[in-house]
Amino acid sequence: MVTCEETSCTVLPAAICLHCNRRLCTSHIVAHGVVLLGEADELCQQISEVAEHLNNSSEDIQVKHSEAIAALDAWRQKEIDQIEDQYTEKIQIIEAKQDYLIDLENNLILRLTKNARDPLEQMQTQKNASRQMAETIQQVLVELKQECRKLTWNSADSPEQHLPITDQGCSLGQNHPATDEHIPCTSVNSSGMSNLLSYSWLDFVPLVKPQSEFSSDVVSSAQSPFIDSPIDLQHLPVESCQKFIDFFLNVSGSHDQSIDNFLNNCPNQTVYLNNFMCVLLSFLEAWHPKSSPKVFNERVLSYHIFTIKKHITNQDSQRVIIAAILVYIHSCNYDQIRSGQIMSNLFHQFLDHKCLSKAFILDWYENSGRCNYPNIPQAKQWAASFIDYLNSPSQSMQT
Secondary structure: OOOOOOOOOOOOOOEEOOOOOOEEOHHHHHHHHHHHHHHHHHHHHHHHHHHHHHHHHHHHHHHHHHHHHHHHHHHHHHHHHHHHHHHHHHHHHHHHHHHHHHHHHHHHHHHHHHHHHHHHHHHHHHOOOOHHHHHHHHHHHHHHHHHHOOOOOOOOOOOOOOOOOOOOOOOOOOOOOOOOOEEEEEEEOOOOOEEEEEEEHHHOOOOOOOHHHOOOOOOOOOOOOOOOOOOOHHHOOOOOOHHHHHHHHOOOOOOHHHHHHHHHOOOOHHHHHHHHHHHHHHHHHHHOOOOOOOOOOHHHHHHHHHHHHOOOOOHHHHHHHHHHHHHHHHHHOOOHHHHHHHHHHHHHHHHHOOOOOHHHHHHHHHOHHHHOOOOHHHHHHHHHHHHHHHOOHHHHHHO
């Protein structure tokens, strides 16, 4: 007789189990069904886990996708901004080149009229020919023809080429020191904004006297009365130059001559004072970089203050020193106490090294309004403690 195929079971089989494909009795059919249900529950759990993993992966993909799009958009905007900045810069260079050529053309036309056409017409009108005058006119024409060669727009010029800006008070065709070295030079436009351009030494003429003609000590009020400055201190440059910051960070003296050349070869007094302001701001930035508020490079200050001292030639030089200190401290955005400490430190250094005189500092404090110094209300608060020090009995006795 056929019985249930489950071990030790003698009951007659009732059906074939789909779980094990054996003939089983009713009770074992039910038992095997329970096993199948348990396995089904486990499969359901695994399905839920896989579904949750897929859902989490999908959400993570969406997040990463959004982040990638955002990063790409940020990169795109950054590149666009850089292109716009480069475009603006190159447009300014092209416009500067156009302005230079127009100024040159106008200058040549003026010289042609004044030095050639008018004298020739006068000679013809008066019917009084002069060989000397004819030779002079001929020489003028030769010079003008030579300079007319500059009136060309070279399409091969790179957009990065920096163009010399000819000062209206400087005649063309002068002899300049022959060198191809280019250095940054600050000029001031009609709105008072400063532009850092690249000048060739060929575009400079010496402005200030050799340093040997000046005393090593600063000019005192007894030697030269304080007079109103012809310069507008509000319109001096307010930016340092990274090239000069790097120069000042080097205390080996290898770049001193470059700084001296930069200041000693300027077309006029305005450019000289603008350049001096740029050098001073770079000097202060090298001493105490605004990006590192806790860093004070005293070696830069103690070494290069002698480089600065060589160029203190007159009262305007001292005015620019104070203007540079005010602009620099204002740009640091420190509170009043910290700003006052830095100002006192700098005043002490410049005073001790005779870059500034006590009389000049006191005169600046009392009469600062007449020279249009920048940030005066704040500056007088910063300087109050140092002025008290200068007016103290001990300092008065030293004076």
